[in-house]
Amino acid sequence: MSDQQRKPNDYKNPLKPVWCPGCGDFGVVAALYRALSQLQIPQEKIAVLSGIGCSSRLPGYMATYGFNGVHGRALPVATGLKASRPDLTVIVAAGDGDGVSIGAGHFLHAARRNADVTYVMMDNQIYGLTKGQVAPTTPKGDKTKSTLYGNPDPPVDPCELALAAGATFVARTFSADIKGEVDILCQAILHKGFSIVDIISPCVTFRGDDQYDFWKPKLRPLPEGYVPSNRIEALRFCREEGVLTTGILFKEERPGLVEQQKNIRRSAGYDPAAPPKIEELVRAFYP
Numbered sequence: 001m002s003d004q005q006r007k008p009n010d011y012k013n014p015l016k017p018v019w020c021p022g023c024g025d026f027g028v029v030a031a032l033y034r035a036l037s038q039l040q041i042p043q044e045k046i047a048v049l050s051g052i053g054c055s056s057r058l059p060g061y062m063a064t065y066g067f068n069g070v071h072g073r074a075l076p077v078a079t080g081l082k083a084s085r086p087d088l089t090v091i092v093a094a095g096d097g098d099g100v101s102i103g104a105g106h107f108l109h110a111a112r113r114n115a116d117v118t119y120v121m122m123d124n125q126i127y128g129l130t131k132g133q134v135a136p137t138t139p140k141g142d143k144t145k146s147t148l149y150g151n152p153d154p155p156v157d158p159c160e161l162a163l164a165a166g167a168t169f170v171a172r173t174f175s176a177d178i179k180g181e182v183d184i185l186c187q188a189i190l191h192k193g194f195s196i197v198d199i200i201s202p203c204v205t206f207r208g209d210d211q212y213d214f215w216k217p218k219l220r221p222l223p224e225g226y227v228p229s230n231r232i233e234a235l236r237f238c239r240e241e242g243v244l245t246t247g248i249l250f251k252e253e254r255p256g257l258v259e260q261q262k263n264i265r266r267s268a269g270y271d272p273a274a275p276p277k278i279e280e281l282v283r284a285f286y287p
């Protein structure tokens with residue numbers, strides 16, 4: 001396929017999504033098709049990986065390589081894939097439960113190690129697939145299927161967590177704002193290192209069918225002229241009461257995992273043109 005021919009629909013799998021009508025995840029996958037088409041990345045050079053959740057169905061709707069793993073564990077697989085195939089664009093589709101609850105450890109360490117993957121978090125502040133239990137992102141006081149008297153715990157902000165862990169690209173957007181999403185996804189994919197895009201993606205079934213009206217007044221773009229180069233300043237925008245700031249909160253250049261590994265190989269005298277034979281390596285350990 002020649003370069004100019006990749007249209008958004010060329011990234012689309014014929015499988016029909018099983019998401020509920022009105023689910024925010026439709027907006028996320030549509031924005032991803034457009035972003036990949038805008039970047040003209042060949043389908044065979046892309047891998048989309050996920051764990052478990054409504055959001056984690058996303059790789060099934062892509063005409064790219066895909067992998068649907070276990071709950072919260074997509075990042076280690078993605079990191080390994082990127083390390084062995086640095087030529088691939090590696091994207092992880094995750095839920096807020098998947099990434100901030102059971103997979104939180106992987107999230108922190110992928111951010112800290114600056115693994116060269118794009119982490120697309122479809123954040124509906126609930127466990128959607130398992131029918132509406134409280135998530136670590138659910139606001140304090142909210143009634144869910146598992147917090148009938150109101151959630152007693154304060155929520156975690158995925159952007160704040162990523163910033164604290166050392167992520168080098170941190171952004172937030174809204175699933176219904178396709179234009180904003182495409183722009184941020186393109187920049188996140190092009191970023192060398194770990195990029196997270198926290199996409200507020202309404203669950204209309206378990207968070208209420210007024211989700212879009214609920215979110216719109218709360219989402220506030222970063223101020224005009226904001227320069228996303230100060231981690232502390234970015235953290236301040238995560239701490240605003242009653243507001244969710246959208247846009248690229250933070251961005252910095254730091255050697256990614258793939259580059260670091262190259263440096264280590266170089267220091268160890270590894271020559272990719274003449275890799276050591278496996279027998280020699282075994283003999284080095286078991287003479």
Ligand SMILES: Cc1ncc(C[n+]2csc(CCOP(=O)(O)OP(=O)(O)O)c2C)c(N)n1
Pocket residue numbers: 052053054055056071094095096097098099102122124126127128129130135
């Ligand atoms: C090890 C393990 N624990 C629990 C589950 C049950 N489970 C499946 S999806 C899910 C949460 C999904 O929430 P989230 O990641 O936010 O995705 P969403 O469905 O909201 O998109 C849970 C608890 C599981 N599949 N595997």
Ligand code: SF4
Pocket residue numbers: 018019020022023024025054055124128129202203204205206
């Ligand atoms: S349950 Fe919620 S998150 Fe899952 S498909 Fe339906 S609307 Fe989307």
Ligand SMILES: [Mg+2]
Pocket residue numbers: 053095096097122123124125126127128135
């Ligand atoms: Mg969720």
